[in-house]
Amino acid sequence: MIRAAVLDRFGADVVVRDVAEPVPGPGEVLVAVEACGVGLTLERARTGALGGTTPRVVGHELGGTVAALGPGVTGWQPGDRVTASFYLTCGTCPMCAGGRETLCTAWRGYVGLHVDGALAEAVALPAANLVRVPDGVGLDEAAIAADAIATPYHVFVERAPLRPGQTVAVIGAGGGVGVHMAAMARAFGARVVAIERDAAKEKRLSELGFDVVWNPGDEADWADDLIGVLDGKVDVCVDMVASTATLANGARLTGRGGTFVVVGFQPGTSLMLDPAALILDEVVVTGSRYATRAEIARTLALVAQRRVEPVIGARFALDDTAEAYRAMQHNEVFGRIVVDTRRP
Numbered sequence: 001m002i003r004a005a006v007l008d009r010f011g012a013d014v015v016v017r018d019v020a021e022p023v024p025g026p027g028e029v030l031v032a033v034e035a036c037g038v039g040l041t042l043e044r045a046r047t048g049a050l051g052g053t054t055p056r057v058v059g060h061e062l063g064g065t066v067a068a069l070g071p072g073v074t075g076w077q078p079g080d081r082v083t084a085s086f087y088l089t090c091g092t093c094p095m096c097a098g099g100r101e102t103l104c105t106a107w108r109g110y111v112g113l114h115v116d117g118a119l120a121e122a123v124a125l126p127a128a129n130l131v132r133v134p135d136g137v138g139l140d141e142a143a144i145a146a147d148a149i150a151t152p153y154h155v156f157v158e159r160a161p162l163r164p165g166q167t168v169a170v171i172g173a174g175g176g177v178g179v180h181m182a183a184m185a186r187a188f189g190a191r192v193v194a195i196e197r198d199a200a201k202e203k204r205l206s207e208l209g210f211d212v213v214w215n216p217g218d219e220a221d222w223a224d225d226l227i228g229v230l231d232g233k234v235d236v237c238v239d240m241v242a243s244t245a246t247l248a249n250g251a252r253l254t255g256r257g258g259t260f261v262v263v264g265f266q267p268g269t270s271l272m273l274d275p276a277a278l279i280l281d282e283v284v285v286t287g288s289r290y291a292t293r294a295e296i297a298r299t300l301a302l303v304a305q306r307r308v309e310p311v312i313g314a315r316f317a318l319d320d321t322a323e324a325y326r327a328m329q330h331n332e333v334f335g336r337i338v339v340d341t342r343r344p
């Protein structure tokens with residue numbers, strides 16, 4: 001048996017209990033999990049908004065070591081340090097073949113929703129999902145790099161390619177992905193404007209030394225105030241919050257030739273645009289979806305080089321997963337939450 005965080009039905013609380021140890025099937029690898037990240041995606045998964053079936057072991061941001069190989073697996077050895085992609089992709093559709101695997105058209109779902117996940121002492125995953133963790137990167141760091149740091153890498157490589165010296169604004173920069181979005185923009189040579197409404201997180205962002213840290217307070221329309229402070233608009237604006245209000249402000253903040261990238265998601269919001277900005281300023285409005293395995297590998301290399309420092313804001317034991325969920329649901333942690341899933 002292993003300890004695992006299980007969602008028995010959508011909408012229920014996740015409970016930690018003993019479950020049968022997974023057995024790796026053909027093409028699968030058993031990973032002894034050491035750490036698993038907890039972000040807002042897990043809350044959306046809990047409510048059923050991302051699909052899948054229950055009962056289900058949740059969790060997808062993992063760092064661990066290969067424990068056993070299923071039939072037919074080559075290229076991995078017990079003891080190899082690994083993280084994994086969140087997506088179960090087909091590997092052969094035009095999107096996968098073209099290097100855009102997060103847009104896979106024969107997609108089979110998410111780790112932790114459509115197959116059992118990694119908020120557990122062990123998980124069996126397709127070998128194709130694994131990404132090797134380089135020396136110098138902790139398995140807790142690798143866990144969050146696979147999602148919270150790789151997602152920003154995809155943004156600045158594919159959706160809004162950065163040139164050194166450009167200005168990047170991040171709306172919601174104190175969150176688990178947001179702080180790494182700001183850190184990644186800095187690693188790419190940008191001037192970073194970190195926008196955060198929570199005073200404690202604002203203070204932490206200032207301590208991390210981002211060029212401008214801005215708190216819009218309770219103001220609904222704050223873009224013009226910030227444009228005044230910056231003496232201009234920005235080249236890239238990334239919205240981690242994506243409320244109707246932040247979408248409007250982010251679009252307004254994006255300047256001539258710039259790109260507005262929506263990463264956060266809230267159901268029921270909408271974005272109104274003045275098409276004049278699209279024409280006269282050639283503003284690009286787009287979104288960004290996760291990261292490829294190659295991008296996860298390059299993100300791990302950046303962490304190994306210490307160009308981007310993982311920000312782990314809170315740690316919990318596996319048996320205290322309910323507390324990790326509460327901290328995540330109340331948005332009270334700066335950076336990412338990590339659960340220690342090592343077997344005692």
Ligand SMILES: [Zn+2]
Pocket residue numbers: 089090091092093094095096097101103104105106107
């Ligand atoms: Zn595919």
